[in-house]
Amino acid sequence: MALGVLVPLKLEHVFDLRLSFGEELPLGPTSLAHDRVFHLVSGGTVSGPRLQGVIVPNSGSDAPCRSKDRAVIEGEWLIRAADGTVIRMTNSGYGPGAPMSAPWRADVPEYAGASLHLSPKFEAPDGPHAWLNRTMFVGKGDRRRIDASIRIFAAM
Amino acid sequence: MTGLDASLEFVFQVRVDFAGRLKFAPESNGVRRGYTGVAGGVVEGPRLSGKVLPQSGGDWPHFMPDGVVYFEAIYVLEAVDGTQIVINNRGLRHAPPDIVAKMEAHEPVDPSSYYFRVRPVFDVPAGPHDWLGRTVIVGGADRHRTHSIFSYYALV
Numbered sequence: 001m002a003l004g005v006l007v008p009l010k011l012e013h014v015f016d017l018r019l020s021f022g023e024e025l026p027l028g029p030t031s032l033a034h035d036r037v038f039h040l041v042s043g044g045t046v047s048g049p050r051l052q053g054v055i056v057p058n059s060g061s062d063a064p065c066r067s068k069d070r071a072v073i074e075g076e077w078l079i080r081a082a083d084g085t086v087i088r089m090t091n092s093g094y095g096p097g098a099p100m101s102a103p104w105r106a107d108v109p110e111y112a113g114a115s116l117h118l119s120p121k122f123e124a125p126d127g128p129h130a131w132l133n134r135t136m137f138v139g140k141g142d143r144r145r146i147d148a149s150i151r152i153f154a155a156m
Numbered sequence: 157m158t159g160l161d162a163s164l165e166f167v168f169q170v171r172v173d174f175a176g177r178l179k180f181a182p183e184s185n186g187v188r189r190g191y192t193g194v195a196g197g198v199v200e201g202p203r204l205s206g207k208v209l210p211q212s213g214g215d216w217p218h219f220m221p222d223g224v225v226y227f228e229a230i231y232v233l234e235a236v237d238g239t240q241i242v243i244n245n246r247g248l249r250h251a252p253p254d255i256v257a258k259m260e261a262h263e264p265v266d267p268s269s270y271y272f273r274v275r276p277v278f279d280v281p282a283g284p285h286d287w288l289g290r291t292v293i294v295g296g297a298d299r300h301r302t303h304s305i306f307s308y309y310a311l312v
Contacts, residue, residue: 003169003200004305007267007296011162069282070290094290117292117311119275134224134250136273138292138311140160151160155273155294 011138011153015048019055019077019148021062035066035098041077048152051129053081062148064095071095073116073141085129091150093118093139116141120152164309167293168201170233170243172208173303179219186221194231197303203310204285206235215245223256225249227274239285245306247274247297262301272297274306 022042030036039062044055060077075091095116118139122132136155141148175195182188192215197208213231220226229245251259251270258265274295278288292311297304 003171003198005267005298006166006169007298007305007307009164009273009294009296009307009309011164016160069286093292097290119292119294134248134271136248136275136294138162138275138294140162140311142160149160151162153162155275155296 010156012156013048014050014137014152014154015046015052016152017044017046017055017079017148017150019044019062019150021146021148022058025061030065033065033067033072036063037066038063041075044147046079046081050154051079051081051087051132053079053087056080056086062091066095067097069097071097073118081129083128085125085127087129087132088123090121090123091118091139092120093141095141095143116143116148116150118150120150163312164294165312166201167203167308167310168199168205169308170197170199170208170306171303172197172229172231172306175211188219190217190219191215192217192229194229199233199235201308204233204235204288206233208232209234209240223250223253235285237284239281239283241285241288242279243276244278245274245276245295247272247295249273249297249299259299264300267296267298270299272299276308 020042021039023040025038027036041060043057046053056078062075065072073093079087079089118141120137120139124130124132137152139150139152141150173195175193178191180189194213196210199206209232215227215229218226227247233241233243249272255265255269276293280286280289293308295306295308297306
């Protein structure tokens with residue numbers, strides 16, 4: 001029995017990111033995770049129907065917090081759109097967990113194949129990119145040790 | 157970027173009954189904070205059923221000068237098996253000026269006439285509901301004077 005009108009949602013593919021990672025800085029175990037690693041974002045590209053540009057080199061990090069039943073994704077970096085606008089991207093979401101004995105290896109099979117489920121946020125100035133502030137997004141990510149592909153969808 | 161397709165799967169609806177509203181004087185930057193108490197409600201759907209625990213929290217929205225409203229609600233869902241789940245429901249809403257005027261007067265408006273999307277995260281114990289702690293969920297809202305009905309979908 002429905003409680004009321006089902007609000008229909010649809011996903012609209014808006015753009016893709018390709019990230020490259022540089023230095024890897026393990027924090028080691030914390031009270032929340034057996035494995036906390038910062039991967040510095042060395043650069044990348046943004047392409048797609050609603051946004052094109054580059055990832056500002058060395059502008060942030062991707063820092064999964066990994067425990068046995070899930071990996072909590074936390075990342076932040078800057079995008080420079082093709083028109084020069086700087087946009088802050090904050091990434092969050094989940095990936096598969098891993099046993100405590102497993103070393104961090106982003107390229108092992110369980111991390112490949114669209115296994116990251118994401119809900120990124122953006123902070124853009126007034127102007128042509130301000131729609132990023134007013135839209136909810138989800139994403140799918142395919143993460144390897146040295147790079148990642150992320151596809152972003154608007155929840156319309 | 158093959159393999160990064162995404163779709164949404166309906167998981168449940170939540171009707172949240174309100175108890176009292178406050179809207180505070182604007183800060184120097186023009187942002188107004190609000191408060192809406194949660195009186196109770198119902199959870200119903202293929203993946204979760206139960207109730208909203210009465211008087212378990214509220215929403216603390218930010219009303220931005222450009223008309224966008226950012227929501228930040230925390231309250232408790234109680235599944236039929238008794239499991240208590242904290243929902244942190246963050247979202248945003250914007251609408252054309254005539255729809256905003258109707259909403260502020262608490263007149264009925266069709267949910268397709270405005271954009272109101274939420275991205276909740278959950279604090280959930282290990283057990284049958286712990287998928288909520290590792291699933292990206294987005295929702296759409298149908299807002300009424302006395303309650304809102306959220307329709308939630310899992311990213312798959």
